[in-house]
Amino acid sequence: xxxxxVTVIPDGPALVRGADRIRDDDGVAHEVDRPVVAVCLCxxxxxxxxxxxxxxxxxx
Amino acid sequence: xxxxxxRGALSSDLIRALxxxxxxxxxxxxxxxxxxxxxxxxxxxxxxxxxxxxxxxREWDPELLAIRARLEAQFExxxxxxxxxxxxxxxxxxxxxxxxxxxxxYDSGVSLPRFLQREANADQYLEFLMQRSLxxxxxxxxxxxxxxxxxxxxxxxxxxxxxxxxxxGRPERLHSRLFAEALEASGLDPSxxxxxxxxxxxxxxxxxxxxxxxxxxxxxxxxxxHLAAFEMTSSLPSRRLLQGAERxxxxxxxxxxxxxxxxxxxxxxxxxxxxxxxxxxxxxxxxRPDVLLGAAACVHLDAVAAEQMVDAWTHGxxxxxPERGREVA
Numbered sequence: 001x002x003x004x005x006v007t008v009i010p011d012g013p014a015l016v017r018g019a020d021r022i023r024d025d026d027g028v029a030h031e032v033d034r035p036v037v038a039v040c041l042c043x044x045x046x047x048x049x050x051x052x053x054x055x056x057x058x059x060x
Numbered sequence: 061x062x063x064x065x066x067r068g069a070l071s072s073d074l075i076r077a078l079x080x081x082x083x084x085x086x087x088x089x090x091x092x093x094x095x096x097x098x099x100x101x102x103x104x105x106x107x108x109x110x111x112x113x114x115x116x117x118r119e120w121d122p123e124l125l126a127i128r129a130r131l132e133a134q135f136e137x138x139x140x141x142x143x144x145x146x147x148x149x150x151x152x153x154x155x156x157x158x159x160x161x162x163x164x165x166y167d168s169g170v171s172l173p174r175f176l177q178r179e180a181n182a183d184q185y186l187e188f189l190m191q192r193s194l195x196x197x198x199x200x201x202x203x204x205x206x207x208x209x210x211x212x213x214x215x216x217x218x219x220x221x222x223x224x225x226x227x228x229g230r231p232e233r234l235h236s237r238l239f240a241e242a243l244e245a246s247g248l249d250p251s252x253x254x255x256x257x258x259x260x261x262x263x264x265x266x267x268x269x270x271x272x273x274x275x276x277x278x279x280x281x282x283x284x285x286h287l288a289a290f291e292m293t294s295s296l297p298s299r300r301l302l303q304g305a306e307r308x309x310x311x312x313x314x315x316x317x318x319x320x321x322x323x324x325x326x327x328x329x330x331x332x333x334x335x336x337x338x339x340x341x342x343x344x345x346x347x348r349p350d351v352l353l354g355a356a357a358c359v360h361l362d363a364v365a366a367e368q369m370v371d372a373w374t375h376g377x378x379x380x381x382p383e384r385g386r387e388v389a
Contacts, residue, residue: 015330038323051327053322
């Protein structure tokens with residue numbers, strides 16, 4: 001089992017290091033294809049589960 | 061790459077001296093910003109990929125370095141003066157990421173990504189790609205000068221970010237290669253530096269700032285602050301640029317380039333602001349003003365470039381310099 005590191009950014013996404021797949025609430029697995037991924041926590045992203053910085057529009 | 065066409069008295073003398081080592085150089089002052097930035101860009105390029113006609117050893121020619129130092133002093137002084145107001149935006153914040161966020165929230169009133177998303181025609185979009193090609197074909201190269209000058213968490217974070225920029229182990233994912241594919245698919249020349257003679261001084265200044273910060277160890281903080289601001293102002297604009305490319309039905313690799321940057325830079329902005337700049341200032345608190353200066357320089361120079369490009373297009377002009385026949389040496 002790989003060890004993953006999760007860093008939650010205040011008012012932002014969770015940065016995940018070391019994962020091969022991210023499973024969303026519907027049970028769908030999404031392949032990780034970069035060394036660090038940002039997983040959306042605000043629910044506003046247009047490309048779930050990945051953060052697309054939409055939270056910045058929502059807060060400004 | 062071939063040497064560029066001169067744009068004034070200084071670049072004219074400089075380029076002649078680069079072609080022929082026996083030319084004695086008594087460099088005049090630059091005529092104007094175009095002359096200064098082309099001269100500086102040309103001198104900096106000796107440290108990246110060089111020119112076909114120039115001996116690689118000239119990278120360390122003391123006469124050329126002396127000219128470079130003079131131009132850099134002028135550019136740095138102008139940049140510091142122009143950035144002081146933007147740096148002030150960070151005054152009320154305490155943490156480095158919050159300060160960087162305050163700086164990158166600067167709004168000049170002109171949005172280049174919004175114009176390209178909604179209003180630009182295809183020719184204007186291609187002009188944008190041509191201008192950006194000077195940087196994107198060596199994307200992240202200027203920031204990599206910082207690696208041997210950092211240590212600890214900031215170094216680890218910078219290399220983590222750059223690894224992704226440089227394809228994360230896959231040459232076909234190199235960001236510079238994705239951009240070259242976008243150029244080629246659009247019928248443009250994907251070779252390095254191909255559009256130097258068409259790119260105005262304000263975009264050369266954007267490139268020169270990255271080289272200035274990158275090549276001087278004393279400005280490593282500014283280089284990292286610039287990187288953070290660049291990444292923090294990339295994800296949302298990249299989405300607009302993607303939508304503009306789709307609206308104009310540009311070749312798929314154009315959209316693909318910006319599509320990659322929506323997600324990549326939503327990650328990179330946090331790595332750059334927190335893990336690079338935050339760690340750097342924690343380890344060396346005296347670097348904080350440099351980090352903020354670099355961020356402000358990124359925001360300021362991008363705003364100037366955006367204003368100039370959008371102004372040209374809304375007045376029905378090209379944002380490029382006119383095509384000229386190459387002079388016979």
